[in-house]
Amino acid sequence: MHKGVVSALVVVGVALAALSIGRAHAEEGLDIREEIGCLALNIYFEARSEPTDGKLAVGHVVMNRVSDPRYPDKVCDVVKQGGSKIINRCQFSWYCDGLSDHPRNLRAWRESIALARIVFWGYSEDPTGGALWYHADYVQPVWRLRLDRGPKIGRHVFYRDERSTVALKAPAIQHSVPSSKVAFVGRPPKVMADAKAI
16 A cells, blocks of 8 residues: 555544544543643743753643642633632632733744643643742742652743653553654634634
């Protein structure tokens, strides 16, 4: 069989599997596009100036929280935890800093969407080792003293606690197809539709 045909069949097969998984999540009340959009926004606003591994690490922290019983079970709920009404009282500072949450850098937004898909569907290993928290390397929050320091990736330092690696629920999605062969599904949230990133 021709190499191009085999590659096309792999891409179609992976796309169908992703759609099947997406339908299963839809039955659970999970909007995959919205979930990937929230993860992309978090990667964009928390790490758009970071190297790729730093962006992936930030994405994995969100997914680690989704898998941890102490946090909400949905990406958007994790990202928006703490609300946006009280300045600087949310889990991720960009969400409640009072500034626009509309990505302006189209190239960085497209990359954030692509990386969010990779992390969401389980196509990358977690470089943080199961971290649930991080901070920029130029600040020293007091809460870091109660946690086990993990790796420094880019400008972020990552942390776990003794329950982080033990308490993680089994990941909802595991795949073995390399990310270079994946036809991803998902779109940015409705407010980002004009970005034409996909």
